[in-house]
Amino acid sequence: MKDNTISTFELFHQFPDAEAARLYFEGQRWRDYISCPHCGEFKRITPRKGKRTGYYLCRDCKSEFTVRTGTIFERSHVPLHKWLYAIYLTVTSRKGISSLQLSKQIGVTQKTAWFMQARIRESCNDNTDNLLSGIVEIDETYIGGKEHNKHKHKKVRAGRGVAGKQVVVGMRERGGRTRAKPIPSTDIPTLHKEIGCSVEYGIMPALNTYIAM
Numbered sequence: 001m002k003d004n005t006i007s008t009f010e011l012f013h014q015f016p017d018a019e020a021a022r023l024y025f026e027g028q029r030w031r032d033y034i035s036c037p038h039c040g041e042f043k044r045i046t047p048r049k050g051k052r053t054g055y056y057l058c059r060d061c062k063s064e065f066t067v068r069t070g071t072i073f074e075r076s077h078v079p080l081h082k083w084l085y086a087i088y089l090t091v092t093s094r095k096g097i098s099s100l101q102l103s104k105q106i107g108v109t110q111k112t113a114w115f116m117q118a119r120i121r122e123s124c125n126d127n128t129d130n131l132l133s134g135i136v137e138i139d140e141t142y143i144g145g146k147e148h149n150k151h152k153h154k155k156v157r158a159g160r161g162v163a164g165k166q167v168v169v170g171m172r173e174r175g176g177r178t179r180a181k182p183i184p185s186t187d188i189p190t191l192h193k194e195i196g197c198s199v200e201y202g203i204m205p206a207l208n209t210y211i212a213m
Contacts, residue, residue, distance in 0.1 A: 011088055021080035022054050026067045033189070037070040038063040040183075040190035072119040082106045086116045091124075133200045135174040140186050143168050169194055 006014075015021045026034070035042035036058035048055040048064075057064050068074050073083055085106050089097050097105075103113035142165040167186055172178040179198060183190055 008088075011085065015081045015084055018079035018081050019054075021084045022067060024084070025073075025080060029067055029071075035189045035193070036061060036063060037065055038184075040185050040187055040193065042189045072123045076116075078108060078112060078116065082108065083116065086113070087120055090117060090120050131200045132171055132173050132177060132179060132198055134176065136171055136199050137174070138169065138171045138191075138195065140167055140169045140183070140191075142166065171195075171198055 015024060033042045034045050034047075034056060036045065036056075039058060039061040041058050041060035044059040046057045046059060047053075048057065054066055055064055056066065068076070068080075073080065076083070086102060089102060089105060099114035099117055100110050102117065103110040106113070108116075167183050168180055169183050169186075169191065170178065170180045181194065181198075183194055
């Protein structure tokens with residue numbers, strides 16, 4: 001089997017600084033469009049300029065975000081290219097790499113290196129063992145009481161139907177596990193994001209059935 005792992009020299013050449021790593025992570029996360037991690041909006045997104053390049057404003061929910069938001073990089077001041085090197089060293093070291101050795105390799109303190117490794121390992125565990133697979137049936141529903149039964153101060157006064165109700169998406173393997181999760185909306189980007197985080201990659205022959213490999 002051919003080994004497609006690039007060398008450390010090639011990695012440094014491709015990602016010499018934090019800006020190169022940011023563009024790479026944005027391409028991996030958003031590809032064709034940038035979507036708000038808070039509400040799922042993807043049409044009303046305004047990129048910041050100048051010194052705030054890399055920040056985006058969602059004009060729908062008025063939240064500001066970056067490619068770090070909602071990821072293992074969030075609330076970390078470590079530059080993204082150092083995160084990229086840490087991921088590379090963690091997953092390619094056959095016998096593992098200690099936090100002390102990692103700290104020397106990427107130029108951070110041992111405490112910071114330990115913190116980074118903990119997040120990387122936790123992320124790997126979350127994304128490999130718990131994904132639904134096989135034939136997965138997916139549907140969404142709205143949960144909440146009827147408007148006319150609510151107290152006056154809790155009524156949203158937005159008409160009938162789904163007003164004031166929480167959207168919940170449910171996913172079930174044929175003959176296997178079931179998973180349900182509240183989501184902000186039922187638009188295509190939001191649903192695709194939740195499916196991608198919960199189901200192994202495959203093909204989608206119908207709107208309500210996701211065939212996973």
